Amino acid sequence: MTTCYHAQQIFYDNKMLFDQYLLVEEGKIVGIQDQAPADMDCEDFGQSIIAPGYVETHIHGFAGHDVMDNDPEGLKAMAEGLLSTGVTSWLATTLTDSREHLNQVCQMVGQTYQEVQGAKIQGIFLEGPFFTEKYKGAQNPKYMGDPKVEILAEWDDLSNHLVKKIAIAGERDGVAEFIKFAKSRGIKVALAHSDATYDQAKAAVEEGADIFIHTYNGMSGLHHREPGMVGAALTLDQVFAEVICDGHHVHPAAAKLVFKACGADQMILITDSMRAAGQGEGPSRLGEFEVMVKDGAARLVNGGSLAGSVLEMKTAVKNVVDWGICSVEEALKMASYTPAKSVGIEDQCGKLAKGYPADFIVLSPDLELKATYLDGLKRY
Secondary structure: OOOEEEEEEEOOOEEEEEEEEEEEEEEEEEEOOOOOOOOOOOOEEOOOOOEOEEEEEOEEEEEOOEEHHHOHHHHHHHHHHHHHHOOOEEEEEEEEOHHHHHHHHHHHHHHHHHHHOOEEEEEEEEEEOOOOHHHHHOOHHHHHHOOHHHHHHHHHHOOOOOOOEEEEEOOOOHHHHHHHHHHHHOOOEEOOOOOOOOHHHHHHHHHHOOEEEOOOOOEOOOOOOOOOOHHHHHHHHOOOEEEEEEOOOOOHHHHHHHHHHHHHOOOEOOOOOOOOOOOEEEEEEOOEEEEEEEOOEEEEEEOEEEEEEEEHHHHHHHHHOOOOOHHHHHHHOOOOOOHHHHOOOOOOOOOOOOOOOEEEEEOOOOOOOEEEHHHHHHHO
């Protein structure tokens, strides 16, 4: 059975089309046309925008749950809750922790992801533990060390080869060998929580690392005589730069600088949200650390460092448009197709096109989320 949806604007195949009809059959998109099919009623969203569901490639927790809880029911609750933020696909994101605990979490996600009824788990992002203590942020330096291929192999095997991305510090010993191995497994290597010089970051990129995690945060800054990690993220070709656009992690002008350097094809909107997202203000926890959420920011109780975010993707998209950084089309792309492409899942999600799952959202003209559809079914 074919169903039909009409809206004033439809972001189809990374282009904004006007006054079109989206056709869906058995949960898949079958096409788009400029006239209503004669033999069916169409759901009309009026002046709204139909866009691909957001793809969240860096998220630790939501609605009181965290991937590191190692709880299948919590993982499912996260997936259900994310539909309210416009997210339809995501990478379950871990924190720096012991090898044994990460073994358990990778195995749990690998055994659970197909049972999820909400936003689809498209893989795992291992954020750590091969980082640098100087830029530990809200990660535990006790577990940090040099990257080891046998450890990554174990996590990937336990997850049923669900690991899509791992972040490391580019100045650690053994980086080149590690990147080669990860690439052989189809795992994207990212750079994060690092004091790498520009040349060290460039060397890692030349080996195959191509994502900079939460640009500006947890990395060596830009100086005119030592461009550092930030300089590498802004100037190296064919790399992706994540940005947390909550107004706390990165000033809007600094976010605009990333957009000017990278454009919508390489800048990625992420939330890096933790369990307090969707929960309001008050005490919370990130891994082993106590956190307080106040005035829209999550900070460590001891030290006051930012501890992930409570940002939702629908807000990040609205922010970059409201801040005058980019167009609606560019914002939508940075929250859907570009993140999907960065981790090699752009053939499964991230855009509306023939043959893709009908995972789409309905937005008001000012980008407020009105509905989320998964496989053609309204789920929020």
